Amino acid sequence: MRDRPLVLDDPIALRVIHAEVARALREHPPKHETPLGPYLRAFFVMRSRFAEDELALAVGRGVRQYIVLGAGFDTFAYRNPFPDLRVFEVDHPDTQAIKRQRLADAGIDTPASLTFVPIDFTTTALADALHADGFDASAPAFFSWLGVVPYLERPAIDATFRFIAALPQGTAVVFDYAVPPETLSWTGRLIYRQMAKRVAAVGEPWKTFFDPKELMADLHRLGFTSAEEFDGDALNERYFKSRTDRLKVGGMGHMAMARV
Numbered sequence: 259m260r261d262r263p264l265v266l267d268d269p270i271a272l273r274v275i276h277a278e279v280a281r282a283l284r285e286h287p288p289k290h291e292t293p294l295g296p297y298l299r300a301f302f303v304m305r306s307r308f309a310e311d312e313l314a315l316a317v318g319r320g321v322r323q324y325i326v327l328g329a330g331f332d333t334f335a336y337r338n339p340f341p342d343l344r345v346f347e348v349d350h351p352d353t354q355a356i357k358r359q360r361l362a363d364a365g366i367d368t369p370a371s372l373t374f375v376p377i378d379f380t381t382t383a384l385a386d387a388l389h390a391d392g393f394d395a396s397a398p399a400f401f402s403w404l405g406v407v408p409y410l411e412r413p414a415i416d417a418t419f420r421f422i423a424a425l426p427q428g429t430a431v432v433f434d435y436a437v438p439p440e441t442l443s444w445t446g447r448l449i450y451r452q453m454a455k456r457v458a459a460v461g462e463p464w465k466t467f468f469d470p471k472e473l474m475a476d477l478h479r480l481g482f483t484s485a486e487e488f489d490g491d492a493l494n495e496r497y498f499k500s501r502t503d504r505l506k507v508g509g510m511g512h513m514a515m516a517r518v
């Protein structure tokens with residue numbers, strides 16, 4: 259609504275949030291926002307755009323399965339432009355139930371290409387959940403895991419990476435992660451403390467941070483054949499370079515991609 263040019267063109271987003279909130283936003287777009295607002299908004303749209311750009315390349319290479327891990331209110335499945343791409347939305351059953359209700363309320367149909375896979379990453383192996391729902395483990399797949407990794411503990415994160423890394427050649431995963439707060443600038447640490455307090459207050463504290471170099475080594479150790487990571491500067495160069503407004507990402511969130 260606020261920023262042009264669009265980073266992510268998502269006409270479904272406003273339809274799946276509460277109707278009253280969407281109406282209020284449309285009728286009275288907030289005139290002022292906190293200094294943090296543009297950075298958060300930039301990161302959220304960028305990570306989805308990043309995943310969808312990489313997904314398009316993977317589809318071009320022949321991948322036909324897209325697994326959206328911790329899908330939340332991700333709307334790709336309802337905008338999927340690839341006729342033979344199957345999409346699996348994997349998420350906690352509580353979140354999934356709310357989303358399905360909102361989709362129904364908004365009159366958005368579930369496409370035949372979409373399968374909902376309920377999971378609690380802390381108690382269920384991804385392999386078990388996916389296999390039960392028609393995922394083909396003998397074919398390559400593209401995974402996105404956006405806005406989820408910081409909320410999980412290492413054993414659950416590593417188990418998921420191990421499962422993905424064991425899939426056939428051509429498989430890849432895109433995810434975002436947070437760098438250790440002590441490596442941030444003074445302002446970065448201040449922002450981190452504010453945001454960490456906010457997520458902890460709603461009962462979903464950040465638990466895991468990665469040093470970029472160690473993460474790359476870990477991804478190889480867990481079975482991936484290549485891994486790449488993108489810091490704030492790289493992401494700004496890729497998606498925000500030619501803007502005339504001040505929309506850009508900060509330094510705390512990074513993106514990474516690992517391939518088989």
Ligand SMILES: C[S@@+](CC[C@H](N)C(=O)[O-])C[C@H]1O[C@@H](n2cnc3c(N)ncnc32)[C@H](O)[C@@H]1O
Nearest residue numbers: 328329330349350353377378379380404405406
């Ligand atoms: C911040 S949202 C991110 C949503 C979406 N991927 C995006 O990019 O906006 C975090 C998501 O992780 C899911 N999640 C968190 N912990 C989980 C767990 N233990 N098992 C399954 N899903 C979990 C939540 O249900 C939620 O959908």
